Amino acid sequence: MAAPAGPRPGWSRRAQYSLFFGFLAAIVGMIVGLVMLTLSLVAPTAYAGVRGAALDATAPLTEGLADISSTAKGLVSGAGDYWDAADQNGALKRQNTAMRREIVKANAVIQENAQLKAALALREKSPETVATGRIVGSSFQSPRRFAILSVGSNSGIVNGMPVRASDGLVGRIVDVGFTASRVLLVSDRANVVPARIMRSGDPVIATGRGDGTLDIRPLEVGRNPFVRGDIIITSGTGGLYPPLVPVARVIRLDDDGAIAVPLADPSEASFAIVERPYEPAAMKKLTDDEGQ
Amino acid sequence: MVRAALASKPMGRQPVRFADFVPAASVIAACALSLLPIVSSSGWWPNAGLLMLIAWRMLRADAWPAWWAAPMGFVNDLLTGMPLGMSVTLWTAIMLIMDLVDRRTQWRGYIIEWGVACLLIALGGWVEWQVAALNGAPVPFAQVAPAAIVEMLAFPIAAWVVSRIDRRRLGR
Numbered sequence: 001m002a003a004p005a006g007p008r009p010g011w012s013r014r015a016q017y018s019l020f021f022g023f024l025a026a027i028v029g030m031i032v033g034l035v036m037l038t039l040s041l042v043a044p045t046a047y048a049g050v051r052g053a054a055l056d057a058t059a060p061l062t063e064g065l066a067d068i069s070s071t072a073k074g075l076v077s078g079a080g081d082y083w084d085a086a087d088q089n090g091a092l093k094r095q096n097t098a099m100r101r102e103i104v105k106a107n108a109v110i111q112e113n114a115q116l117k118a119a120l121a122l123r124e125k126s127p128e129t130v131a132t133g134r135i136v137g138s139s140f141q142s143p144r145r146f147a148i149l150s151v152g153s154n155s156g157i158v159n160g161m162p163v164r165a166s167d168g169l170v171g172r173i174v175d176v177g178f179t180a181s182r183v184l185l186v187s188d189r190a191n192v193v194p195a196r197i198m199r200s201g202d203p204v205i206a207t208g209r210g211d212g213t214l215d216i217r218p219l220e221v222g223r224n225p226f227v228r229g230d231i232i233i234t235s236g237t238g239g240l241y242p243p244l245v246p247v248a249r250v251i252r253l254d255d256d257g258a259i260a261v262p263l264a265d266p267s268e269a270s271f272a273i274v275e276r277p278y279e280p281a282a283m284k285k286l287t288d289d290e291g292q
Numbered sequence: 293m294v295r296a297a298l299a300s301k302p303m304g305r306q307p308v309r310f311a312d313f314v315p316a317a318s319v320i321a322a323c324a325l326s327l328l329p330i331v332s333s334s335g336w337w338p339n340a341g342l343l344m345l346i347a348w349r350m351l352r353a354d355a356w357p358a359w360w361a362a363p364m365g366f367v368n369d370l371l372t373g374m375p376l377g378m379s380v381t382l383w384t385a386i387m388l389i390m391d392l393v394d395r396r397t398q399w400r401g402y403i404i405e406w407g408v409a410c411l412l413i414a415l416g417g418w419v420e421w422q423v424a425a426l427n428g429a430p431v432p433f434a435q436v437a438p439a440a441i442v443e444m445l446a447f448p449i450a451a452w453v454v455s456r457i458d459r460r461r462l463g464r
Contacts, residue, residue, distance in 0.1 A: 022357040023391075029362025030384040036377025041426050047376045054370035058327050066329035139373055140332035141339045143424050143431045143439065146373055147331060175373070182373060187333060189429035210431040212333025267331035 048159070052177035056152070059136065059180030063150050066136040127242045128276045131155035135170070135183070135266045143210050145188035147171070147266050151274065152179045160240070161274050168246035168263030169193065169234060170272050183272070186247060186262050187212050194237035195247050197230050206232055206247055206260070214248045217257040226250050226258040239279030305463035314461040315355040316364060318454070319344045323368040334435075338443040341368045342416050343450035345383055346409050349390045351454055358387040375423055382419050386412055405451070410444045417443070 039046050133151030151157060153176050163170040163183050171191060175182035184191050187208040195206045195216070203219045216232055218225050230250040236243025248260035266272075308314070323341035330337070345364065348355040365379035372379075393408055417440035424431055 022359055023388075025357070025359035026361065026384050026387055029359045030381055030388070033362060033365065033377045033380030033382075033384060037375060037381055037423070038377070040375040040377055041423070044427075050370070050376065051373070054373075058324075058371060061324075062327045062329050065327070069329055135331060137327065137329050138331040139326075140330045140335055140337040141326055141372055142335045142374060143420060143436050144335065144427075144429055145333075189424070189431050190427065208429075210335070210429065210435045265333070267333070 045159075048175070051175045051182075052152075055148070055175060055177035055180045055182060059148055059150065059177065062137040062148055063134075063180075066134070127278065130161060130274045130276055131157055132271055132273050133181075135269060135272050138185075138266065144190075145185040145208060145210060145212075146174070147183045147185055149173075149181045149183050149272055149274070150179075152177045152181045154178050155274075157181050157274055161277060162241045163272050163274050164245055165264040165266075165269035165272050167265070167269060168248070169241060170262075170264050170266060170269065172240065173274065185266060187214060193241060193247055194235050195232045196235045197225060198233050198246075199227070199230055200225060203235060203237070204232060209259070212261070213251075214260045214262060215257060216248070216250065216260050221256065224253060224256055224258070226253050228253065230258070230260075231263075232260055236278055240277050242275060242278040307462050308460070311461045312356075314457060315348045315352070315454075316360055318457050319348065319364055320367055322450075323364075323371045326372040336439045336442050338439075338446040339372075339416065340450070341372070341379070342383070342413070343443065343447055344454065346386065346412050347447065347450040347454040349387060350405050350409060350451065351458060353390075353394055358391070359384070361387045374420070375427060378419065378423050382416055386416075389415075406447060409447045409451075413443045413447065414440055 131151040133149045133155070135147045136150050137148035139146040147170070149163065157173055157176055159173055159176055161173045163172060169186055171183045171185040171188070173181050174184045185208065186193055186206065187210065189208050189210045191208050193206040194203070196203050202225045204225075205217050205219065207215045207217070209215050214232075216226065228250055232247045232250065234241045234243055234245045234247055246263045248262050250258045250260045252259040319341055322344040325340045341364075345361065361383040362380050365381070365383035366376070368374070368379040368383070369376045389412065397404065397408075417436055421431060421433075421436045
């Protein structure tokens with residue numbers, strides 16, 4: 001097939017002009033796009049209102065579809081639960097008694113801990129839940145890792161708040177609409193979490209790799225402090241993320257750090273909890289930084 | 293008249309109403325696929341809006357006036373949550389590049405169109421990669437390359453869908 005030579009308007013002056021002005025308009029559109037892109041790179045908060053409104057307009061659709069798919073999944077897995085139920089029941093009973101013994105031990109430790117803290121006159125700060133929502137969607141077409149959360153500023157959510165699930169840390173809020181918000185997941189490259197190894201307490205830095213895993217680097221260079229299976233927990237340094245929240249499990253060591261998978265899988269976690277930043281000053285600093 | 297009588301399809305079929313707006317509407321619908329409740333840990337799904345845009349422009353130079361790419365890109369940015377302005381710039385640039393390609397290519401065929409589409413998809417992936425890096429997320433190349441390859445392999449599907457929609461809207 002011979003190549004088409006673009007739209008040929010023929011001899012009509014009017015058609016020729018409209019084609020030419022269309023071309024000019026495309027160039028103008030590209031320049032406008034470049035200006036918008038520069039603005040959204042330099043001042044991320046400039047479009048907060050527009051992005052929030054877009055979230056509000058689109059999230060209900062995503063939520064509805066998520067409801068349908070979770071119902072369908074529930075029917076399939078619900079039927080599967082009946083398979084081999086007697087053996088499962090026995091195993092669960094044994095597990096239950098073992099757990100109960102562990103809980104008694106843990107309660108004793110908690111009490112002892114409280115007494116020791118009281119002796120040291122440490123002030124206890126319990127994390128405050130702002131809202132609880134569901135993760136309904138994600139940025140599955142882009143190298144960035146974002147998720148859509150089904151609660152927004154009507155539940156008191158503000159940009160920068162940390163988000164966690166029962167299994168571990170999920171990320172932090174970056175865009176807020178009235179009824180929905182966007183979460184920067186811990187597996188995103190731009191999300192840096194100050195953390196430590198639970199086994200030894202060594203301070204580390206967890207950075208997302210963009211593919212669902214985390215890159216963990218020790219703060220002290222020289223030796224590799226990781227062991228396969230190590231649990232990484234937040235240290236609370238920086239004040240944004242509360243301390244002692246599980247973040248990831250180490251699956252592989254590399255030369256001076258380790259690769260880990262997040263403990264809270266956003267696709268599995270049914271509920272995500274939005275909390276107030278551990279130190280309010282950290283939030284102020286974060287919003288100041290983004291406002292620049 | 294004679295040709296119409298010899299054709300096997302029923303006579304009297306005509307373009308659907310608002311046939312001029314069907315291409316743009318199908319691109320917006322493809323952008324809206326990003327609203328599906330898929331929670332993925334990697335971003336390897338093809339960018340459906342971009343694929344439909346390239347496929348339409350490949351099939352017809354006059355699917356829409358070139359400048360429509362800017363507002364369509366804006367809608368894509370809003371729906372997918374990309375930095376505002378990225379698709380506006382990229383999509384209009386693709387329209388202008390395709391005008392040049394139309395003038396330069398002597399011959400068009402399946403392989404050539406797929407090749408040009410692959411180059412445009414690679415350009416789109418590169419822009420997205422660089423914008424992410426400027427935004428504080430310098431993703432390694434090994435993690436953006438698979439997404440681009442998946443997108444290139446998905447292009448024939450988009451091209452097929454577009455050709456079906458085009459036949460339908462023109463009543464052929």
